[in-house]
């Protein structure tokens with residue numbers, strides 16, 4: 490049975506569970522459940538703290554985990570990213586009261602509070618800066634106000650938490666993160682893992698693409714197909730009305746409206762867009 494780690498709380502919990510549900514797996518209904526078996530799909534889900542997931546997967550006791558790229562790198566665990574999910578995007582940055590510093594070089598001898606000591610210490614070492622790094626579990630923004638640190642390093646998404654604490658980011662982002670799927674480093678080939686990954690990739694494609702159908706005069710089909718090349722090649726079928734063809738192709742959801750306008754302007758009609766419910770490519 491495949492053993493998979495899923496975040497039990499935080500920013501990644503809901504997106505990961507939503508994705509698994511869409512991929513046809515059972516998910517827990519009660520947030521107190523820590524293990525859930527999906528016998529039909531031969532998968533066992535372990536709901537763990539997001540920060541612990543890389544450690545479990547790195548130990549080889551679990552086959553697959555959902556976590557953040559920042560948490561994976563911070564942990565130093567023997568696990569590797571095998572798929573990025575394009576969800577829960579954030580940057581990891583230094584911040585402090587306005588004017589406190591402009592780059593990592595200004596942090597020599599200063600006090601930095603963070604929940605991600607692994608990431609921060611590595612970044613400081615690479616910059617050749619020596620500073621005092623204090624580990625806090627959360628609500629790191631408050632550390633400066635309470636005098637425990639001069640600056641912080643934390644996850645920034647909208648920047649609201651920093652603004653509310655009267656702080657500003659400085660320097661280059663330490664890293665960019667998003668939700669990722671990880672496996673133990675050097676894990677062996679496993680058909681069950683491959684099947685699981687195909688299901689997840691199917692969900693990503695179904696979310697990113699839509700199916701577009703339209704009719705166009707045969708002499709303009711080459712132009713139309715250039716606008717909708719599909720993933721491999723669009724399907725072109727004859728219509729009962731002479732001189733017309735029907736075209737079917739996958740297009741990126743975010744480009745669908747612009748493509749419809751362009752198709753219309755070259756004479757395409759009956760342009761329909763439908764959701765892709767599931768797929769294997």
Ligand SMILES: Nc1ncnc2c1ncn2[C@@H]1O[C@H](COP(=O)(O)OP(=O)(O)OP(=O)(O)O)[C@@H](O)[C@H]1O
Pocket residue numbers: 498499500501539540556557558559560577578579604626627644645646647666667
């Ligand atoms: N506001 C946010 N927007 C997007 N991603 C975020 C945000 N906050 C945290 N993350 C990401 O979510 C992942 C898990 O962190 P999160 O802070 O949600 O966990 P948590 O439940 O608060 O755990 P902990 O109590 O250990 O902090 C990390 O990869 C982090 O980058």
Ligand SMILES: O=P(O)(O)OC[C@H]1O[C@H](OP(=O)(O)OP(=O)(O)O)[C@H](O)[C@@H]1O
Pocket residue numbers: 499500626627628629630643644645646647648649650651
């Ligand atoms: O830029 P923003 O949109 O404000 O998001 C960033 C905030 O979200 C996370 O906090 P979380 O809710 O996980 O609380 P925590 O500090 O207790 O982990 C992170 O640690 C920041 O504080």
Ligand SMILES: [Mg+2]
Pocket residue numbers: 499627
């Ligand atoms: Mg957090």
